[in-house]
Amino acid sequence: MARYTTVAVFLHWIIAVAIFATMALGVYMHELELSPARLKLYAYHKWIGVTIFGLVLLRLAWRLAHRPPPPPANMPAWQHRAAAGAHAALYLLTLAIPLSGWLMSSAYGFQVVYLGVLPIPDLLARDKALADQLRDVHYALNILMFAVLVLHVAAALKHHVVDRDDVLARMLPLLKPRTRAP
C-alpha cells in the first residue's frame, strides 16, 4: 500500500484537530456576553486560525515536493474528479477562512496579535459596515467548509467500510492496510 509521508499524515491530523477546535470555538464564543472569558476565547480562536493558515501553507509546499499516493485503480473517474475537487476546495477554504477572519478583525478595529506576541499588520482600516460584510463572508465560507468536510469524512468512511480499500488507512496509520504493498 502506498502511504502518505509521515509529515503529510502529521500535518493532516494536526490541521484536522485545529479546524474542529476552532470551528466549535467559533460557534460557541459568538453567543457569549462580553466578558474576559469571551475576549480570551476570541484570541485563541484567532491564534488557531493563524496557525491553521501557516500549517496549510507548509502542507501545500510539502505536497508539491512529495506527491500524494495515487487513488485506488478501480475507482471510477467521476470519483477521482470529485475527490480532487473536494481536496482543492479544502485547501482553498483552509486559507480563505483565516484570511477572511483576519480581515474582519481588522475592519472591526481589533488587530490580530498572534499568541499575544506577534502583531499581524492590519490590511484594512476600521470600517463597521465592511466588517459586518466580512463577518457574513467568514460565516458563509465556514458553512461551505462544514459541508465539504462532511463530504470528505463520509467519502473516507465509505472507502473504508463499503469499498474496503486503503484510502483511509494510508492517511491513518493506526489502521491496518487491507492490501499488501506491491
Added chain:
Amino acid sequence: MKIQRILLLSTLLLPAIAQAGVDYARSRIEFTSRQMNVPVDGRFTRFTAQVAYDPKSPAQAKAEIEVELASVDTGSAEADLEVARKGWFNTAAFPRARFTSTSVRPLSADRLEVRGALAIKGLTREVIVPVTVKAAGNATTFEGAFPIMRLQFRIGEGVWSDTDTVADEVQVKFRIVTTK
C-alpha cells in the same frame, strides 16, 4: 452673595490670561487599551475644556477638562454599553471625569509639563501630562499623551480586574485646539 462676587471676579480676571475658545471640531480625547495584548482605540465624543494659556507666561497656564463618560466610543456598540455599567465607569453615578491642572512647568519653548488632578469614578489621582504646544495663525494646539492605571480608578471591577485580559495601563491621548 460672596460666592457670586468671586465668580464674577474670576470671569472678569480670566480674559486677562487669554481665555480662549475651544474648537471642538478639531479637538480629540482618545485612549488605547490593550485586550489580550491587542491595542484597541477608543475616544470620547463629548467633553468640555477650559484652557488659559499665554505664551509669554506659560507657567501661569491653567486647564480644566470635563469628559462626558457616556459619550465613549469603543468601536463596538456592545462594549460602549458594557463600559457604562457599574463595574466600569458607572456613568449613572459618576457621569463625568475631570482633569484640573495644579501646576505647569515649561520644559522648552513648545513643551509643558502639566501636573493635575484626574478624578474618575469618585477617585482622584495626580497625573503628570507632557504637553506640546503649537501655535498657527489664531489657533493654538495642545497635544499630549499619558498613561493611567485603570484599576487605580476602579475602572473594570470584578471579573474585569484581571489584567491578563485587559491591561491595567491605558494610554490617554488628547488634542485640544483653542482659537482666539
